[in-house]
Amino acid sequence: MNINVKGSKDNYDIFIKNNLLDNLEDYLDANKNYIIIADDQIPNIYIEKVKKFCINNFIIRFPAGEKSKSIKQYSIIIDKLIDNLVKRDSVIIALGGGVTGDLAGFVASTFYRGIEYIQIPTSLLAQIDSSVGGKVAINSNSVKNAIGSFYPPKKVLIDPTTLTTLPKRHFNNGMAEMIKYGMIYSKDFFEEIKANNVLENIEYYIYKSLRIKKHFVESDEFDRSIRQILNFGHTFGHAYEAYYNYDKYLHGEAISLGMLEIVNEEIKPSLLEILIKYNLPTKDSTSKKVLIKLIKNDKKNTSNYLNLICVDAIGKGYIKKIKISEL
Numbered sequence: 001m002n003i004n005v006k007g008s009k010d011n012y013d014i015f016i017k018n019n020l021l022d023n024l025e026d027y028l029d030a031n032k033n034y035i036i037i038a039d040d041q042i043p044n045i046y047i048e049k050v051k052k053f054c055i056n057n058f059i060i061r062f063p064a065g066e067k068s069k070s071i072k073q074y075s076i077i078i079d080k081l082i083d084n085l086v087k088r089d090s091v092i093i094a095l096g097g098g099v100t101g102d103l104a105g106f107v108a109s110t111f112y113r114g115i116e117y118i119q120i121p122t123s124l125l126a127q128i129d130s131s132v133g134g135k136v137a138i139n140s141n142s143v144k145n146a147i148g149s150f151y152p153p154k155k156v157l158i159d160p161t162t163l164t165t166l167p168k169r170h171f172n173n174g175m176a177e178m179i180k181y182g183m184i185y186s187k188d189f190f191e192e193i194k195a196n197n198v199l200e201n202i203e204y205y206i207y208k209s210l211r212i213k214k215h216f217v218e219s220d221e222f223d224r225s226i227r228q229i230l231n232f233g234h235t236f237g238h239a240y241e242a243y244y245n246y247d248k249y250l251h252g253e254a255i256s257l258g259m260l261e262i263v264n265e266e267i268k269p270s271l272l273e274i275l276i277k278y279n280l281p282t283k284d285s286t287s288k289k290v291l292i293k294l295i296k297n298d299k300k301n302t303s304n305y306l307n308l309i310c311v312d313a314i315g316k317g318y319i320k321k322i323k324i325s326e327l
């Protein structure tokens, strides 16, 4: 299953295929120099598979986790590239979850003013969301994704069989993003995920999710208008993440709580049912007052207005511009 994503500068292909990692010669160029960037929790079996097809390879590993999306880790990787005489025509391979994709993609976007990179996402969240759309970033000390760029990959290679080693909690974390796609764009898709065992036919569900992401990315590449609908659940979700200092909830878990804060009583039971099915959090005792204070103090909300993403009927997300004081 392939998808082509059109951008203002370049188009790129997403390939989704079980056992794709065993046939990388179909997707990589044997004459190129590849730098594989992966965190230290990615099973070696995937590193070995990628290494096998990159004759001229060089590997950089970094500590797993959100804290590695930092200026410090960025700088360590840049120094390694320079020390190893990596040239402008080399290609970075981001092998792993969303943290790896965001960090390695940001390195690629800035190293010698930009070198090519390929996304090989191995977490569900990365396969259905973060590896596509070209947003790459690291965090400042206080603001998530504060330092970043729009820098699309050369291609995205998805092997759904890598999900067999992904811890269950991280699989469910990715499911939160899939549920979000249903909520903002397609009631039918939402009902499908609610009724079926997604894992049994995961290639199809990854494909369907990426078709939805493609729609938003192509309509608004630089996130100035309708792409923001993808941020459904993020206003309160980010507040939950920040309140717990990024320790308690994974991104998708926080988004689950954030979606629940926004929906009306009519659709809440359906959302609750599907979140419970995928073991996602549905309750948190943090007071709304505290969360709203965090949203008001969010350094990204510079103006007095906020684009709140709302869903009043499943499958129909829209942007509502409100005064922060109205929240």
Ligand SMILES: NC(=O)c1ccc[n+]([C@@H]2O[C@H](COP(=O)([O-])OP(=O)(O)OC[C@H]3O[C@@H](n4cnc5c(N)ncnc54)[C@H](O)[C@@H]3O)[C@@H](O)[C@H]2O)c1
Binding pocket: 039, 040, 041, 042, 043, 064, 065, 066, 069, 096, 097, 098, 099, 100, 102, 122, 123, 124, 125, 126, 129, 130, 131, 132, 133, 134, 135, 136, 137, 162, 163, 164, 165, 166, 167, 170, 173, 250, 251
């Ligand atoms: N750029 C975007 O558009 C975008 C969109 C959504 C989220 N994000 C970012 O994505 C990040 C979260 O990504 P994530 O949830 O993938 O986290 P992650 O990258 O930390 O991966 C989660 C954990 O799973 C491990 N892992 C990954 N694949 C595995 C596999 N196949 N088998 C075993 N272990 C595996 C990783 O080593 C890591 O420990 C956040 O930083 C978030 O801001 C970016």
